[in-house]
Amino acid sequence: MNPFEANLRIPGPTMLPPTVREAGGRQMINHRGPEYAALQDRIVAGMKPFFGTANEVLLLTCAGSGGLEAAVVNVLSPGDRALAVTTGAFGDRFAKVAEVYGAAVRRLEVEWGRAAEPDLLRAALAEERQVRAILLTHNETSTGVTNPVAELAAVAREAAPDALLLVDGVSSIGAIPFEADAWGVDVAVTGSQKAWMAAPGMSFVAVSGRAWAATEVARMPRFYLDLRRHRESAASGQTPWTPAVAVMYQVDEGLRLMQAESPAGVFARHRACGAATRAGLRALGLDLLADPAHASDTVTAARIPEDLDWKAFNAEVKARGVVLAGGQGRLKGRIFRVGHLGFVILDHVLGALAVLEEASLAVGRAVEPGAAVAVARRAALEANLAVVPAEVPA
Amino acid sequence: MNPFEANLRIPGPTMLPPTVREAGGRQMINHRGPEYAALQDRIVAGMKPFFGTANEVLLLTCAGSGGLEAAVVNVLSPGDRALAVTTGAFGDRFAKVAEVYGAAVRRLEVEWGRAAEPDLLRAALAEERQVRAILLTHNETSTGVTNPVAELAAVAREAAPDALLLVDGVSSIGAIPFEADAWGVDVAVTGSQKAWMAAPGMSFVAVSGRAWAATEVARMPRFYLDLRRHRESAASGQTPWTPAVAVMYQVDEGLRLMQAESPAGVFARHRACGAATRAGLRALGLDLLADPAHASDTVTAARIPEDLDWKAFNAEVKARGVVLAGGQGRLKGRIFRVGHLGFVILDHVLGALAVLEEASLAVGRAVEPGAAVAVARRAALEANLAVVPAEVPA
Numbered sequence: 001m002n003p004f005e006a007n008l009r010i011p012g013p014t015m016l017p018p019t020v021r022e023a024g025g026r027q028m029i030n031h032r033g034p035e036y037a038a039l040q041d042r043i044v045a046g047m048k049p050f051f052g053t054a055n056e057v058l059l060l061t062c063a064g065s066g067g068l069e070a071a072v073v074n075v076l077s078p079g080d081r082a083l084a085v086t087t088g089a090f091g092d093r094f095a096k097v098a099e100v101y102g103a104a105v106r107r108l109e110v111e112w113g114r115a116a117e118p119d120l121l122r123a124a125l126a127e128e129r130q131v132r133a134i135l136l137t138h139n140e141t142s143t144g145v146t147n148p149v150a151e152l153a154a155v156a157r158e159a160a161p162d163a164l165l166l167v168d169g170v171s172s173i174g175a176i177p178f179e180a181d182a183w184g185v186d187v188a189v190t191g192s193q194k195a196w197m198a199a200p201g202m203s204f205v206a207v208s209g210r211a212w213a214a215t216e217v218a219r220m221p222r223f224y225l226d227l228r229r230h231r232e233s234a235a236s237g238q239t240p241w242t243p244a245v246a247v248m249y250q251v252d253e254g255l256r257l258m259q260a261e262s263p264a265g266v267f268a269r270h271r272a273c274g275a276a277t278r279a280g281l282r283a284l285g286l287d288l289l290a291d292p293a294h295a296s297d298t299v300t301a302a303r304i305p306e307d308l309d310w311k312a313f314n315a316e317v318k319a320r321g322v323v324l325a326g327g328q329g330r331l332k333g334r335i336f337r338v339g340h341l342g343f344v345i346l347d348h349v350l351g352a353l354a355v356l357e358e359a360s361l362a363v364g365r366a367v368e369p370g371a372a373v374a375v376a377r378r379a380a381l382e383a384n385l386a387v388v389p390a391e392v393p394a
Numbered sequence: 395m396n397p398f399e400a401n402l403r404i405p406g407p408t409m410l411p412p413t414v415r416e417a418g419g420r421q422m423i424n425h426r427g428p429e430y431a432a433l434q435d436r437i438v439a440g441m442k443p444f445f446g447t448a449n450e451v452l453l454l455t456c457a458g459s460g461g462l463e464a465a466v467v468n469v470l471s472p473g474d475r476a477l478a479v480t481t482g483a484f485g486d487r488f489a490k491v492a493e494v495y496g497a498a499v500r501r502l503e504v505e506w507g508r509a510a511e512p513d514l515l516r517a518a519l520a521e522e523r524q525v526r527a528i529l530l531t532h533n534e535t536s537t538g539v540t541n542p543v544a545e546l547a548a549v550a551r552e553a554a555p556d557a558l559l560l561v562d563g564v565s566s567i568g569a570i571p572f573e574a575d576a577w578g579v580d581v582a583v584t585g586s587q588k589a590w591m592a593a594p595g596m597s598f599v600a601v602s603g604r605a606w607a608a609t610e611v612a613r614m615p616r617f618y619l620d621l622r623r624h625r626e627s628a629a630s631g632q633t634p635w636t637p638a639v640a641v642m643y644q645v646d647e648g649l650r651l652m653q654a655e656s657p658a659g660v661f662a663r664h665r666a667c668g669a670a671t672r673a674g675l676r677a678l679g680l681d682l683l684a685d686p687a688h689a690s691d692t693v694t695a696a697r698i699p700e701d702l703d704w705k706a707f708n709a710e711v712k713a714r715g716v717v718l719a720g721g722q723g724r725l726k727g728r729i730f731r732v733g734h735l736g737f738v739i740l741d742h743v744l745g746a747l748a749v750l751e752e753a754s755l756a757v758g759r760a761v762e763p764g765a766a767v768a769v770a771r772r773a774a775l776e777a778n779l780a781v782v783p784a785e786v787p788a
Contacts, residue, residue, distance in 0.1 A: 005421060013422040013639055024640050025419035027399060028407040028593065030717050061457050061595055063635035066618040100617045193636060199422065201455055201595040201638030221615065223494045224460040241457035242587060244595030244638060245407055246418050323424050 003321070009352050010325040011141050011171055011299035013193035013200050014342030016250065020197050023253040024246050031245060037237025039248055044234070046255035049263055050195075051169075051188055051206045052179035058230040060203045061244045064170035064191030067203030069097050070225040071166045071187040072133075074207075075214035078102030080132040083124060083163070085116045085152070089142035089329040094135045094168050101220045103133075112143050112331060113301070115294035118151040125159035133164040139172035142328045144290040144301035144337065146172065153183040164214055170194055170203075174258065175270045175298045175341045186211040195266075195298070197257065197342040198250035202243070207231075254342075270297040272380040273340040273349050279379035280353035281338070283372040284360055289335055298341035301327070304334060309363060316359035322352045346380050397715070403746050404719040405535050405565055405693035407587035407594050408736030410644065414591050417647040418640050425639060431631025433642055438628070440649035443657055444589075445563075445582055445600045446573035452624040454597045455638045458564035458585030461597030463491050464619040465560045465581040466527075468601075469608035472496030474526040477518060477557070479510045479546070483536035483723040488529045488562050495614045497527075506537050506725060507695070509688035512545040519553035527558040533566035536722045538684040538695035538731065540566065547577040558608055564588055564597075568652070569664045569692045569735045580605040589660075589692070591651065591736040592644035596637070601625075648736075662778055664691040667734040667743050669777035674747035674770035675732070678754055678761055683729055692735035695721070698728060703757060710753035716746045740774050 008015045016024070029035050044057045051057060060067055072094075076082065082103045084095035087110045098105045108124045110116050116136070125131065134156050139146045149167060156165055164186040169178055173188060174195025180188045186208040193200035207215075207227060215228055223229075229240040258266050274297030278288060281302045289301035304310045310333070317324060325337040340349060353372045360367045402409045410418070423429050438451045445451060454461055466488075470476065476497045478489035481504045492499050502518045504510050510530070519525065528550050533540045543561060550559055558580040563572055567582060568589025574582045580602040587594035601621060609622055617623075623634040652660050668691030672682060675696050683695040698704045704727070711718060719731040734743060747766045754761045 006423075008422055008424065010424050010426075013425060013636065016422055021419040021421065023419075025415040025417075027415065028402055028410055028587070029400075030402065030404050030719070031407060031594070032404075032719070033717065061455070062460070062618060063455050063637070065635040066456070069618045097617045101615045191636070193422070193639075199638065199640035200425070200636040201641060221495045223491045224456060224463045224619070241459040242407065242585070242594040243457070244593065244641065245587075246593035246640060246644070247595060247638065250640070323427065325424070325426070 007322045007348055007351050009322055009338045009340070009348070011337060011339035011341060012191070014197060014339060014344070016199065017197055017257060017343045019257070020250045020253045023249040024199060026246065026249050028245060031242055032238060036245070039252055040237050043248060043252055043255060046259060047204055050174045050178065053181045053206045055181065055206055055208055056231060056234065057204055057206045058227055058234060059239055059243060059248070060205060060225065060230065061201060061239070061241065062203050062225070063200060064189065064203050065093060066225060067170070067189035067191060067205050068094050068168055070205055070227060071189050072098045072103070073101055073220040073222040073225060074227045075164055075187065075211050075218050076101070076103050076133055077217070077219035079104060081106070081128065081130055082133045082135060083108060083128055083131050084135040085121060085137070086110065087114065087116055087137055087143060087145055087147060088112050088140035090140055090168055090170070091137040092329070094137065098135065113145065113289040114291050115145050116147045116152060118148065118155045121152055122155045122159050125156065131160050131163045133166055134160065135166050137168045138178065139169070139176070139296050139298055141171040141299055142331060144296045144299045145294050146176065146296045147294065150179070150183050153185060157184050164211060171298050171341060175266065177267055180206050192247050192251050195342050196251050197254035199247050201247040202251065268384055269345065270341060272383045273344050273346060274298065274300065275383035276346060276349045276376035276380040277338055277340050280349065280372040280376035283375045284356055284367055285365065299337055299339050301335045301337045304336060308365070310336070313359055313363050316362045317355055320355040320358060322355040346377070350376060401716045401742055401746055403716055403732050403734070403742070405731060405733035405735060406585070408591060408733060408738070410593065411591055411651060411737045413651070414644045414647045417643040418593060420640065420643045422639060425636055426632060430639070433646055434631050437642060437646055437649060440653060441598055444568045444572065447575045447600045449575065449600055449602055450625060450628065451598055451600045452621055452628060453633055453637060453642070454599060454619065454624065455595060455633070455635065456597050456619070457594060458583065458597050459487060460619060461564070461583035461585060461599050462488050462562055464597070464599055464621055465583050466492045466497070467495055467614040467616040467619060468621045469558055469581065469605050469612050470495070470497050470527055471611070471613035473498060475500070475522065475524055476527045476529060477502060477522055477525050478529040479515060480504065481508065481510055481531055481537060481539055481541060482506050482534035484534055484562055484564070485531040486723070488531065492529065507539065507683040508685050509539050510541045510546060512542065512549045515546055516549045516553050519550065525554050525557045527560055528554065530559065530561045532561055532563040532572065533570070533690050533692055535565040535693055536725060538690045538693045539688050540570065540690045541688065544573070544577050547579060551578050558605060565692050565735060569660065571661055574600050586641050586645050589736050590645050591648035593641050595641040596645065663739065664735060666774040666777045667738050667740060668692065668694065670740060670743045670770035670774040671732055671734050673773035674743065674766040677766040677769045678747070678750055679759065693731055693733050695729045695731045698730060702759070704730070707753055707757050710756045711749055714749040714752060716749040740771070744770060
């Protein structure tokens with residue numbers, strides 16, 4: 001359908017805007033020189049409003065999973081008790097990291113597709129003594145659920161005031177509101193290939209004063225991901241090890257675009273694209289996995305109907321230039337996912353829905369031509385109406 | 395002197411050739427799809443001849459230092475005895491990683507600027523019982539010395555047949571000959587921003603059968619850098635965590651260029667550029683740090699003369715578009731370094747020497763105009779004569 005470029009609708013790596021692509025082709029510079037230091041400082045300053053923090057944001061050269069490991073190993077010691085609230089594959093991964101490094105992890109498992117309830121956390125914390133850390137996933141990429149971190153954090157602060165709050169914000173921060181300082185998040189983690197519209201290769205980590213204090217006593221071994229080394233180097237505009245400079249060029253340009261749009265504009269765009277995707281998929285006769293009250297504005301998971309030959313259907317979709325993501329872990333073969341974060345505008349969503357409609361017709365599913373894009377467009381408008389009334393045509 | 399682009403003469407990140415820059419600006423793809431798998435498989439296949447291995451080469455999203463950490467934590471357990479042969483800042487770093495994770499490390503320290511002697515290693519191994527691993531640096535980036543890994547490995551195999559050989563080849567592999575299998579290297583590590591002419595952000599690790607066996611009993615904790623997880627994913631053309639796709643685009647293009655040139659051609663070019671740099675710097679009245687018998691063909695360190703105001707001199711150099719690297723660790727302020735690896739041709743070396751000559755004159759040093767570039771050009775020719783006679787003009 002689009003012979004020019006695939007419509008990459010996976011939840012990261014996301015597509016790159018034209019100027020971000022150009023930035024990725026820039027010549028190298030000395031990573032110990034002033035030009036680099038200015039780049040690093042600009043990125044850190046640009047990210048802070050999206051993290052909602054006045055604390056340091058550190059730049060790690062690794063995937064988001066490396067950032068999750070950094071969050072764990074820098075503040076915990078083997079044997080420390082941790083409570084991992086898991087709502088999907090990435091919550092499981094976060095818990096696994098802590099276990100591998102010797103933490104005593106209790107998992108508070110929530111059914112995949114549902115959000116973690118603050119009351120459940122309260123009950124779990126009432127049972128658990130001396131929890132050193134609580135591991136939360138903000139946006140669970142595997143299920144398309146956004147957990148209510150503000151409320152969960154409030155419960156944690158009240159029921160376990162000494163516990164550190166470590167939050168996986170890999171597929172949320174920069175795309176939907178996040179307030180690390182106001183919520184009391186101690187370590188927040190994100191990745192370059194998600195909201196930031198850049199190539200993968202870097203993880204960004206915000207660290208509270210409480211977390212820094214914890215790094216002084218934490219005994220899990222770390223070297224490459226040692227945040228203290230990163231903080232020391234950051235003081236002179238550097239990283240301890242050679243950073244992924246070209247990814248930083250792209251993140252820098254992505255931030256420039258996000259600042260031009262304004263954080264409120266970025267969030268509204270994600271809200272609109274999320275609402276449009278959900279409405280459109282439902283209009284195509286698909287069930288969505290996520291609890292509607294906690295549906296993610298960055299990724300949507302749809303159940304694969306029992307009577308649908310997924311391979312044949314996805315082949316039709318791919319042939320028309322749309323790339324979807326499959327399910328992960330226990331959801332493999334049971335769902336597919338549509339990413340709508342970072343460089344995503346309504347065009348992408350409408351185009352993808354048109355292709356899904358065409359693929360549905362191609363495999364013999366009864367769908368009404370045009371219905372999905374029509375409801376999607378209306379849903380986007382309504383989503384924006386709620387927050388950006390100025391955009392309503394007079 | 396060059397108003398178009400700086401002549402980046404640091405030992406990584408190295409400059410990017412034009413087509414590699416273009417590759418860095420490509421659109422993202424699904425890292426779980428067939429197009430990506432082909433990219434990964436092509437890179438792995440392309441790298442094997444430069445590693446001199448038929449074993450697996452794994453792609454890690456991290457700096458070279460992360461690759462060094464992967465080499466250590468995947469094959470050792472806390473308390474294991476390791477012998478670290480250190481000839482500079484990067485040898486120290488490798489040893490430090492092993493210490494941080496609880497290995498009992500004995501350091502065989504060699505004076506910075508000299509190479510590790512096989513006899514010294516033999517003597518050290520005669521004293522040490524049950525060494526589980528020997529840590530070697532192939533090319534010590536901080537001093538401009540290339541250690542004789544072939545000879546050191548032969549000694550290690552003979553004197554400590556059960557010890558694993560872990561080799562830091564970050565600034566050597568791909569630029570100078572390396573034969574992991576023939577030498578008996580168990581884990582060899584390199585980085586994208588060195589010989590491979592790509593941006594930083596990835597480390598590549600070759601692993602022997604002995605090393606894989608060691609991973610099964612090694613008890614140092616690892617998750618993000620767990621090579622077993624990487625091997626498992628590699629079987630289906632993937633990485634366990636989202637890889638630095640844009641860096642891979644660049645590495646892929648860099649490899650294409652290296653293959654077109656042929657490994658022998660790549661090595662000869664580095665030999666010529668190394669010889670030219672050394673001859674030119676000496677002609678400028680500078681003492682080189684490295685033992686001439688083990689001078690590196692990827693980076694050269696020159697002593698800063700006592701009567702030279704380094705800051706003033708380097709400002710003149712920078713103003714003319716050449717970027718040099720300073721000293722590291724105990725050599726800070728005592729040397730400067732000139733990188734000549736990856737995307738380096740004689741033009742770059744001659745241009746840099748002309749600038750150093752001009753900067754010398756600007757700060758009042760007595761140098762003969764034209765002398766440095768003349769001897770550099772002759773040295774390059776002689777270096778190539780020794781190995782590529784076909785290139786001699788009739």
